[in-house]
Amino acid sequence: MDFPRPPRRLLLPLVVVLALASLSTGPARGAPAHPAEPSGRTAAAAPSAAVTFSDDFDGPAGAAVDSGKWQIETGDNVSNHERQYYTAGNRNAALDGQGHLVITARRENPGNYQCWYGRCEYTSARLNTAGRFTTTYGRVEARMKVPRGQGMWPAFWMLGNDIGQVGWPASGEIDVMENVGFEPSTVHGTLHGPGYSGSGGIGAGYTLPGGQASADAFHTFAVDWSPNAITWSVDGTVYQRRTPADLGGRPWVFDKPFFLILNLAVGGYWPGDPDGSTVFPQRLLVDHVRVSTNTGQPGGGPITGIGGKCVDVAGGNAANGTPVQLHDCNGTPAQQWTVGADGTIRALGKCLDVAAGKTADGTPVQLYDCNGTPAQQWAVPAARDIVNPQADKCLDATGGSSANGTRLQIWTCTGAAHQKWTVTR
Known part of the structure; x- marks a missing residue:
């Protein structure tokens, strides 16, 4: 103004x-x-x-x-x-x-x-x-x-x-x-x-x-x-x-x-x-x-999955749409995730997001501005799944791979090892 x-x-x-x-x-x-x-x-x-x-x-x-x-x-x-x-x-x-x-x-x-x-x-x-x-x-x-x-x-x-x-x-x-x-x-x-x-x-x-x-x-x-x-x-x-x-x-x-x-x-x-x-x-x-509350409070830690690899923001880039992937754990901010009472999972000041709010198997996840939508809501039950309730699907390492750079996506929950995660709170 x-x-x-x-x-x-x-x-x-x-x-x-x-x-x-x-x-x-x-x-x-x-x-x-x-x-x-x-x-x-x-x-x-x-x-x-x-x-x-x-x-x-x-x-x-x-x-x-x-x-x-x-x-x-x-x-x-x-x-x-x-x-x-x-x-x-x-x-x-x-x-x-x-x-x-x-x-x-x-x-x-x-x-x-x-x-x-x-x-x-x-x-x-x-x-x-x-x-x-x-x-x-x-x-x-x-x-x-x-x-x-x-x-x-x-x-x-x-x-x-x-x-x-x-x-x-x-x-x-x-x-x-x-x-x-x-x-x-x-x-x-x-x-x-x-x-x-x-x-x-x-x-x-x-x-x-x-x-x-x-x-x-x-x-x-x-x-x-x-x-x-x-x-x-x-x-x-x-x-x-x-x-x-x-x-x-x-x-x-x-x-x-x-x-x-x-x-x-x-x-x-x-x-x-x-x-x-x-x-x-x-x-x-x-x-x-x-x-x-939201997940703005400092803190958080790594989320690890198949092969002991960490959930990682590609290149440590906080831009909207940056892919979320598996990578060797390195303790950088790109691997520090906060799981909050508001249902979001955040790193680098942004939210883990299902691209375009889609619900289909294979939809990639990304980093995006936090906006409170169902595409950014996650449940983390004791079974070690990370579930997007809107899609009723699990966070999944594409192809069951543990290779560095493996893109994460949502997929129908199967209980497979590549859908199991250890969350540090």
């Missing part, structure tokens, strides 16, 4: 205090996005993943959010010339009694709040999990229905938990979803860090098909975050993936704890101010926020 965009994130005094307290107690520019696979496969949250944070916003109408999970920020935001005052309590952030959090932006000022431009014209709300919950890696998602209208700016995003020590943008910022009212069908996902912040953030937009407006229905916005890779999706459709290679040598600051933020801003440099067409109040409805 080429719009001027100073740091939206900072209600600085409060955020810094919160980040320090937590620590003491224990349109973007850039390289083109890596697209989803041309086959059109889509991503979805894997049901077997372990949930580490969840809020379904169940409770009586008018109740405040769970203070054990969220805290409310207050004040204005001169950094980005937003027009709202974020209020405390449940006036602008409350449950609706139907399983939703409602963040409401109103044209009002019942408390005679003062903003950077004088007497505030609007109120809204902003919540974060600093001091309550942080995560390093995983699937981070929210199902939301955004507001509509010129000047509306809803966002679901994350900040590095060390912001109180290193400041922004060194802390890093991961924008899972932002929408500005003048783009009713488009949302944006962006990374901000040292040397690529504000309007220089690295990201991309996603436009809903068929002229749908984001405010017409609930949508699920997510990132799948692992070491050296972050992938964005909307309703399961992957639209960009970012790695350190996209940063042109600038620091990758996304391998540490981050906390979550939800807010609805009114006006600012990027969305512009409300105008005569903007109807108030406007509401951001949040059905759930959830963080679950």
Whole structure:
């Protein structure tokens, strides 16, 4: 996005205090996005993943959010010339009694709040999990229905938990979803860090098909975050993936704890101010926020098969479509595999994938961007098979060979030696 965009994130005094307290107690520019696979496969949250944070916003109408999970920020935001005052309590952030959090932006000022431009014209709300919950890696998602209208700016995003020590943008910022009212069908996902912040953030937009407006229905916005890779999706459709290679040598600051933020801003440099067409109040409805594990955590080890050979990414190449083969075990990262609770098997920051999502005997397996599809789901039972449940077929060394370079594929499970694997967890 080429719009001027100073740091939206900072209600600085409060955020810094919160980040320090937590620590003491224990349109973007850039390289083109890596697209989803041309086959059109889509991503979805894997049901077997372990949930580490969840809020379904169940409770009586008018109740405040769970203070054990969220805290409310207050004040204005001169950094980005937003027009709202974020209020405390449940006036602008409350449950609706139907399983939703409602963040409401109103044209009002019942408390005679003062903003950077004088007497505030609007109120809204902003919540974060600093001091309550942080995560390093995983699937981070929210199902939301955004507001509509010129000047509306809803966002679901994350900040590095060390912001109180290193400041922004060194802390890093991961924008899972932002929408500005003048783009009713488009949302944006962006990374901000040292040397690529504000309007220089690295990201991309996603436009809903068929002229749908984001405010017409609930949508699920997510990132799948692992070491050296972050992938964005909307309703399961992957639209960009970012790695350190996209940063042109600038620091990758996304391998540490981050906390979550939800807010609805009114006006600012990027969305512009409300105008005569903007109807108030406007509401951001949040059905759930959830963080679950994926196989992004460091670790893993070799997977060995027939002849004691290792499952190997050919040439140590992390490019999409790289063959997966047998090779002499050598301890390189190309042979370090992590088997996770989300059903994926990963190496080099990518997933073991059945090519094009096919299910036929002889379909080769490859390395590919992780996208949560059935082609990347594997079961590893005690019988030492590695099974793709979608195909109901086993990981297989082609021709029963143990020669270096033997391509791996899926095949009907036979119990043969070339379908037996020893997984190091």
